[in-house]
Amino acid sequence: xxxxxxxxxxxxxxxxxxxxxxxxENIPHEGGAVVAGNHTTLFDPFPxxxxxxxxxxxxxKQELFxxxxxxxxxxxxxxxxxxxxxxxxxxxxxxxxxxxxxxxxGIFPEGTRNKSDDEVLPLQGGAALIALKTGVxxxxxxxxxxxxxxxxxxxxxxxxxxxxxxxxxxxxxxSIEEANHLLSSQFSSLIxxx
Numbered sequence: 001x002x003x004x005x006x007x008x009x010x011x012x013x014x015x016x017x018x019x020x021x022x023x024x025e026n027i028p029h030e031g032g033a034v035v036a037g038n039h040t041t042l043f044d045p046f047p048x049x050x051x052x053x054x055x056x057x058x059x060x061k062q063e064l065f066x067x068x069x070x071x072x073x074x075x076x077x078x079x080x081x082x083x084x085x086x087x088x089x090x091x092x093x094x095x096x097x098x099x100x101x102x103x104x105x106g107i108f109p110e111g112t113r114n115k116s117d118d119e120v121l122p123l124q125g126g127a128a129l130i131a132l133k134t135g136v137x138x139x140x141x142x143x144x145x146x147x148x149x150x151x152x153x154x155x156x157x158x159x160x161x162x163x164x165x166x167x168x169x170x171x172x173x174x175s176i177e178e179a180n181h182l183l184s185s186q187f188s189s190l191i192x193x194x
Contacts (some may be wrong), residue, residue: 001073001077001078002055002076002077002078003055004059005073005077006049007050008048009046009049009050009151010050013046013047013050017138017145017153017154017155018153018154018155019047019050019051019154019155019156019157020154020155020156020157021051021156021157021158021159022156022157022158022159023158023159023161024051024052024053025158026159026160026161026162027052027053027054027104027139027159028137028162029054030102031102031104031136032098032099032100032101032102032103032134032136033099033104033105033136033137033138033139033162034099034102034104034107034127034130034131034136034137034138034139034158034182035048035052035056035104035105035106035107035139035141036107036108036138036139036140036141037106037107037108037140037141037142037143038108038110038120038141038142038187038191039108039110040143043088043189044108044143045058045060045106047143047155047157048106048141048143048157049106051157052104053160054104055078055103055104056078056103056104056106057078057079057080057095057098057103057104057105057106058078058079058080058105058106058107058141059079059080059081059091059095059106059107059126060074060079060080060081060082061081061082061084062081062082062084064079064081065081065087073109078103080094080095080098082126086185092126092129095107095117095126095130096130096133096134099130099134099136100134101186102171105130107126107127107130109123109124109125109126109127109128109180109183110122110124117172120184120187120188123180123184125176125180127179127183128165128171128175128176128179128180128183129171129176131163131165131167131179132165132167132168132169132170132171132175132176132179133167133168133169133171134167134168135165135166135167135168135169136166136167137162137163137164137165138162138163138179138182138183139159139160139162139163139185140159140160140161140163140183140186140190141157141158141159141160142157142158142160142187142190142191143155143156143157143158144156144158149189157172158190158193160186160189160190161180161186163179163183163186165179190192
């Protein structure tokens with residue numbers, strides 16, 4: 001079901017918007033990694049998934065799993081719930097298991113949709129925590145022109161260089177802040193390139 005959905009969405013994105021992808025060389029061909037994306041619209045996961053040549057697993061807000069039909073589809077396309085605003089240990093544990101199993105994990109560390117195209121919101125600690133505890137790299141990802149209001153503007157997905165936090169290692173307040181600083185800087189430089 002995953003690839004059927006991805007190819008259908010890819011066809012629609014290319015037909016309606018067009019799609020440009022940069023930085024695919026930063027995605028490992030195998031092994032786990034955290035793909036940390038900016039989050040400007042509800043549709044951000046779709047261009048990230050279609051840009052990749054590997055399956056990606058996403059965290060999504062718990063509320064989506066309470067909607068009929070959507071709650072049936074999401075687990076079948078590698079999406080699992082996270083309770084926003086809480087330290088959701090179960091979601092963190094699931095995320096760690098998936099990257100340890102060699103999967104890509106998509107996460108939006110801003111924690112909510114950002115209405116600004118050129119600023120980065122303060123980052124939540126989930127992406128850094130998962131990368132630190134599992135020793136996988138973080139790959140910053142910036143998606144632009146996803147809004148349906150930007151009809152016929154080409155959607156662009158840019159994957160930045162891997163951020164290797166040297167792990168697995170202990171995750172504490174300082175190491176998470178350091179990782180978030182690196183990631184926020186990468187987001188800013190990728191956004192400025194756009």
